[in-house]
Amino acid sequence: MGRDRTSAVPTLEVMAMTRTGSATLVLPLALAQFVASFAATTMNVAISAIAVDIGTTVIGVQTTITLFTLTMAALMIPGSKLTDIWGRKVCFLVGLVVYGVGAVLASLATGLGVMVLGYSVLEGVGSALMIPPIYILITVSFDDVAARARNFGVVSGAGGLGAAAGPLIGGVVTSALSWRASFLLQALLVLSIIVLARRVADPPRPEPRPGFDLLGAALCALGLFLVVFGILRTGTYGWLVARVDFRVAGAVLVPAGGPSPVWISIGAGVVTLALLVLHLRARERAGRDPLFSVALFRGRTTCLGLTTQLLQWLVLQGAFFVISVYLQQVRGFDAIGTGLMLLPATVGILLSSGAAGRLARRHTQRWLICGGFVLTVVGVGLLLALVREDSGVLSFVPGLFLIGAGIGVMLTASVNLVQSGSPLELQGDISGISRAVSNLGSSVGTALVGSVLVGAARPGGGSFALALATLGVVAVLGLVVAVLLPGTTQPG
Structure with missing residues (x-):
């Protein structure tokens, strides 16, 4: 008995040290993902204010947002490859610095050119450099699938929170202070992440370093x-x-x-x-040395996993877009009210992401991805069934919560499946491809529902229902793809 108690002490100490080390690594990574997701959505609520202040048009500001998306999507894979050359931590820190400089420059913009340089170019390049190392560092730092899932869940939750809270925080900051304060807030967050990231350990990389x-x-x-x-x-x-x-x-x-x-x-x-x-x-x-190995696409699990990621981000960004536009154009909500109405989805993402580690120990990644798509389809169905132009705000809660919970479950599981399915020496390759696919899904989601709304024969509530139903069909397609995933992967 005495020997058992004595031997238990070091185990508890190791567990405590593991949690401390995990927090030291994951906190700056999660904050960086939050900032990147926040930047992608917060600009939408300040378009008019920025246009008036810097002497341009709404189209001009919308163009800067488009260019930000394009820059990030175009450079994500090349940026990921640099992690194998510069090192993951170095690439992460360089990306943060570039992003922070861009945020400060955007906050000082007096014309469209400076705004494009700061926000579209520098923040886009910074995002392409700092996002891939987030997922690589978690993959190479944790051998256990459940531990990876738990930490991927933290990062996914932070990303979902940033995307959902972007309009709310941006609306509050723009209304109370100025749109410039929103960029300064990003710069301050980036500075704090750089300070926290000094203690991040970068496991050894394969040698020799590849060429670019x-x-x-x-x-x-x-x-x-x-x-x-x-x-x-x-x-x-x-x-x-x-x-x-x-x-x-x-x-x-x-x-x-x-x-x-x-x-x-x-x-x-x-x-x-x-x-x-x-x-x-x-x-x-x-x-x-190629930019990335085409052998990655020969694996069935990787290809199907990347497809589920594309469809998940399509549904996530598409749903947030169509619901936000509906709330503002049909129900008359302002930016702050719209952000508050999206809170059930945010809570769903946070709760399901937080439970990712426990779920990964009990269920296969395939089961979790299928379950996530099922929850999302049910959530879309509840929104279509309950929400009307004259229905109360509570009619949104069940559907939004289930959409958030479903997406939180499957985002974490898909990332874990794709990243864990590739050897350590190819983590730089798969991370960049995975993030590029996610960006592509986000772009398709917003464009798809936007085109449905514009192209509807009778604009109004019916067009929003049609756009939401289209996302429901995409979610069903995602479920079909998820069912095709190999079911042999056991819980971690």
Whole structure:
């Protein structure tokens, strides 16, 4: 008995040290994910104020938001590859510094050019550098699947909180102080993360360090830029038939009613990405380091896992967008009220993400992803069944909560599945691809519901129901993909 009690003491000490080390690592990573997600949504509530203050138009400010998304999406994979060359911690810190400089510059902007440089370019580049190391460091620092899930859950919860709270916090700060204060808040958060990140340990990386595939990075960035740009332009031109004339230098190239010109950009992007694949294969055959290994896509689990990630982010961003627009245009809520109405979804994301570690010990990742999609489909159904133009605010709560809970469960499980399914030497590759896929899903989600809203024959409450129903169909498709995942992975 005495020996058992004595031997238990070191175990408890090790457990306490493990928790302390985990918090030291995960806290700055989670805060960084929060800031990046916050930046992607908070600008929307300050568009008019920024346009008036810096002497530009609403279209000009919306363009800076689009360019931020494009910069981040285009550079995510090349940025991830730099973690294998510079080191994960170094890449994380450099990204934070670049992001912080961009936030300060944006807060001082007196014209559109400075705003584009600070927000669109520097914050976009900073995000592409600092986000991939978040997921790599968690993967390489925790061997146990349940421990990874617990910490991925913290990061996912922080990201969900940032995305959902962005409009609320941005609305409060803009109303009480100024839109400039919102950028200064980001800069202060980044500074605090840099201080906290000094104690982050970076496990040894495979040696020798790989070279940087410059041509591959250029093809990857251009291909993703063109695909995402085309998707984002569907809100203006539509998916199939051009809603307005497509002009270049004043000349009408595609008249309204003709084929949508977005497919010119998307098609060029797909061709560029196909050339990228050929280039990567040629480099691998020549024994040279590619931007990423195409062998990653030969695994069924990885491909299906990435597909679920794309569909999850499509549903998440699409749902937040359509509900936010509905609350403001149909129900008359301001930015602060809209943010408060989205709190049930935020709570659902936080609770399910917080339970990720316990769920991963009891269930397979496939079971969790399937369950998450089921909860999301039910949540969408409840919103369609309960919410009317004259219904009370409580009618939103059940559906929003289940959507948040479902997305929180499956986001964590999908990240864990994809990251854990790749060897340590390919973590830089898979992390960048995973984040690029998530950004692509977010862009498609917003563009898809936006095009449904604009293209509805009778704008109003019915068009929002149609957009939400479209997301429900996507969630069902995600469930089908999740069922196809191998079911052999055991709980951690």
